[in-house]
């Protein structure tokens with residue numbers, strides 16, 4: 001018996017369609033257009049791919065896309081100056097600074113310079129603190145996309161146990177927070193954890209965001225568990241470049257109850273949630289009613 005495939009690609013298409021529909025309706029009513037600004041410092045090829053995808057999908061969802069490409073040696077004052085201009089620009093409702101930033105820039109200071117209302121990544125301390133205390137705020141896109149997919153398979157998280165592998169500020173920590181806010185019993189593992197296989201075997205839900213190909217093995221997985229693979233790794237397989245996650249997919253799929261593929265799982269949902277966050281920020285900034293986009297209402301199946 002094989003795991004059910006969690007088709008992030010089609011869920012994401014459904015979320016984007018919902019965003020496009022609401023964005024068009026709000027434009028017809030108000031004449032206003034949601035705008036997303038993406039800031040890329042330096043020329044990381046992978047970041048280029050994401051930034052292009054974000055811009056293209058924003059436009060397809062009826063939004064304006066503003067791309068700011070800055071040289072790798074950009075000074076902090078110039079970057080902060082741009083952030084302040086974007087904060088003050090009424091055409092811009094969402095600001096995303098692509099991470100990682102070059103080492104000479106203080107990513108924390110840059111993120112906290114973004115107006116919390118426009119912080120569509122949900123990385124500003126104000127949004128982090130609010131989500132951490134269970135208040136409504138902008139939720140980071142990747143964990144939000146994971147939660148949307150998980151909710152599809154688990155009506156109620158109470159009584160379930162989850163293991164989150166990785167505790168970065170952009171994925172692991174907010175993921176653990178959201179699961180905890182939903183009354184899931186949450187374990188968080190990282191490089192210093194010595195008993196991950198044992199913890200994993202207790203988990204009904206495993207979310208992995210470590211950046212280690214093949215880390216999660218079939219023997220770790222409780223039969224029927226839901227496995228969410230956030231990892232994005234570019235490797236050589238049989239002499240050819242391949243994109244793989246952190247899960248040994250071919251073996252884990254025979255044990256898990258449901259599993260996300262890479263590509264076509266968490267990645268597309270991350271960008272769809274970015275657009276949903278931008279629409280929501282636009283609504284808040286213009287006194288328009290914001291409706292949460294739920295996968296249950298956007299079921300592509």
Ligand SMILES: NC(=O)C1=CN([C@@H]2O[C@H](COP(=O)(O)OP(=O)(O)OC[C@H]3O[C@@H](n4cnc5c(N)ncnc54)[C@H](OP(=O)(O)O)[C@@H]3O)[C@@H](O)[C@H]2O)C=CC1
Pocket residue numbers: 142165166167168169170171172189190191192209210211212215230231232233266267268270
């Ligand atoms: N699909 C998507 O939309 C997104 C995908 N990603 C991908 O997700 C992965 C993680 O990203 P990100 O959180 O930014 O990465 P970071 O490198 O910031 O964090 C990785 C985390 O995993 C932990 N870790 C690393 N190796 C191991 C290991 N062998 N066992 C257990 N824990 C380990 C680290 O522990 P420690 O802190 O102790 O070092 C750290 O907490 C990457 O592959 C990235 O490309 C990221 C963002 C979005």
Ligand SMILES: Nc1nc(=O)c2c([nH]1)NC[C@@H]1CN(c3ccc(C(=O)N[C@@H](CCC(=O)O)C(=O)O)cc3)C=[N+]21
Pocket residue numbers: 049050096097098099100121141142232243262263264265266267268270271
């Ligand atoms: N400020 C900031 N916010 C981010 O959200 C952010 C970031 N910085 N830095 C980098 C990571 C990574 N990330 C991904 C988004 C989409 C895919 C995605 O769509 N992946 C496709 C494959 C794309 C491909 O072929 O490369 C998939 O998994 O199917 C992957 C990874 C967002 N991140």
Ligand SMILES: [Mg+2]
Pocket residue numbers: 121140141142270
């Ligand atoms: Mg994100």
